[in-house]
Amino acid sequence: MAAKENQGLQAIVIVLTILLLLTGVGLLLVNNARKTAVARAASAEKASSDAQGVAAKAQNEANMYKLWIGFPEEAALETLEPQYKADQERFGKNMEEQSRKYRTMLDNIDAERQTLVKNEADAKAQVKQLSEQLAAVEAEKERQIKEHLDALNKAKAEFAAEQAKFAEDRAATLAEKEKIAASMQKLQEDHAKEVADLNAQKTALQNTIAQLERRVSILREGVPNPDQFAQPADGVIRWVDQRDGTVWINLGSADGLRPQVTFSVIDSDSADAEAAKQKGTIEVVRVEDAHMAEAKITSDDPKNPLMAGDRIYSQVWDRGRQVNFGVAGFIDLDKDGRSDLQKLKDIIAASNGKVVAAPDETGKLPEGAELQVDTRFLILGKFPEGARPQDIALRESWQALSEQAQSLGIETIPLDEFIKLMGWQLENRSVAMGAGSRSEDFPPEPQDATALPRRTEPTGVFKKRLPGVSY
Structure with a gap:
């Protein structure tokens, strides 16, 4: 019995203990919540106080800005906005939308003002400079006007003097004219008389000429006609x-x-x-x-x-001018087998002649070498018959020069005959001695003069040129 009572008591004690613990925990939680609420209230109050201070500061700044831009402090935004838009339209019309601020517009207005001030200063300087130039021009104009007036007055005086001189000269000229007219009349009369005398002399001379012509014609009947080609x-x-x-x-x-x-x-x-x-x-x-x-x-x-x-x-020299010649073939004056073309050129040059066309050392005609219409002779040397390149070239130049001579009507003459006509004689004659020497290399020389051989001429009909055209 007693044990059961103790157990009941223990249960009550346990329940009470638990309740006590729960009460303590609840009180603790309530206390913490109170503290949190108090802290939040204090924080909210502080934030409200700070917000009120910021709002007051912002309101003061806004009022100050209103005063800075010329509006009363009590002006509301609804009354400021129309004025702001009007200012934007007035002062920021030429500015971009994002740049239409009072500060920007003031800077723009100040820049324009400075530009206007500078332009005004420049304009004033230009006005001053132009004024000085105008004054200089006016002074120069006055000086030139004075000079022109002086020159005009001088010209008038000179004109008056010239008029007086002209009148004097005109009177003298008229008097001289009358004198010349009288002299001209006398000269015309003398001229008419001289013309009549000359006509009479002319008639007499014509009669004399007619008589002389008749005598000449009578004398010519007994004289043979001269050769016009002589x-x-x-x-x-x-x-x-x-x-x-x-x-x-x-x-x-x-x-x-x-x-x-x-x-x-x-x-x-x-x-x-x-x-x-x-x-x-x-x-x-x-x-x-x-x-x-x-x-x-x-x-x-x-x-x-x-x-x-x-x-x-x-045949080579001509009075007062140089005679031209052409040379074709192999030139060997002393029969030694070597070319004597240069010696022939020297002989011709000694008589004031000139070789205008001749083969070179290779047998070819130099570029531009050709016979001319006034060439006197084409001198023909030995016709080359060998097979060497020089002989072939000499034959080709021979043919070319012969065709030119025939087309231009130029006489051809053998070398030996030309040398005789020149009156040139060999001083020494040499023959290369050796196995190739021949008796023909030593022909007998004639002792007395012989008639000149006939010149050769190009094929076809050839007529001698008139002396006035040729030589």
């Missing part, structure tokens, strides 16, 4: 010194003559120097005057000696 002589021998073998001719420096020029000598009565028989040859040794030169006799015939009055003629 080659005239170049000059005449004036004096001969047979003892010294010297002659003097009527050619000199004025005719373009120089030493070493050779001439053929023909009889004085020969009309055609080219066709006449040669009496001998002479070589000029000294030019003494404009129309006088000394020459030595290089060949003559004692049976028909050179005499004063004999005529002289050269």
Whole structure:
């Protein structure tokens, strides 16, 4: 029984203990909640106080901004917004939308103001400069006007003087004119008389001419017609010194003559120097005057000696001008088998001649070398018959020059005949000795003069040129 009571008591004690614990926990929780609420209330009160302070500060700043931009503090936003938009439209019309702020608009207005101030200063400086220039121009204008007025007054005075002088000169001119008219009248009368006398003389001369023409026609009936193609002589021998073998001719420096020029000598009565028989040859040794030169006799015939009055003629030399020649074939003057083309050119040059077309060392014609219409002769050397490249080239140049000579009507002449016409003689003759030497290399030389061989001419019909056209 007692044990059951103790157990009940223990249960009550346990329940009470639990209740006590629960009460303590509840009180603890309530206390904590109170503290939290108090803290929150304090925080809220502080935040409210701070918010009120910030709001008051913001309101003060807003009121200050209103005063800065010229609005009263009590002005509300609804009344400020229309004015702000009006200011934007007025002062920020040319600005971007995001830049339409009072500060930006003030900066823009200030920049425009400074620009206007600068422009005003520049304009004032320009006005000052222009004013100074205008003053200078006005001064220059006044100076020029004064100068022109002075010049005008001077010109008027000179004009008046010139008018007076002109009137005086005109009176003198009129008087001279009357004098000249009287003189002209007299001259016309004298001229008419002289014309009448001249007409009478003219009639008398015409009658005399008619009589002389009749006499000439009568005399011509007994005179043979001259050959219009006859080659005239170049000059005449004036004096001969047979003892010294010297002659003097009527050619000199004025005719373009120089030493070493050779001439053929023909009889004085020969009309055609080219066709006449040669009496001998002479070589000029000294030019003494404009129309006088000394020459030595290089060949003559004692049976028909050179005499004063004999005529002289050269195929190479021409009075007052240079004669042109062409050369074809292989040139060997001394028969030694070597080319003597340069020696031939020197002989021709000594007589004031010139070789205008000739093969070079290779046998070819140089570029641009060709016969001309005034070429006197095409001199023909030995026709090349070998097979060497030089011989082939010489044959080709021979053919080309022969065709040119035929087309231009140029005479051809063998080398030996040309040398004889020149009166040139070999001083020494050499033949290469050796196994290839032949008896033909030593032909006998003629002792007396022989007639000149006939010149060869190009194929086809050839007529000699007139002396006025050729030589």
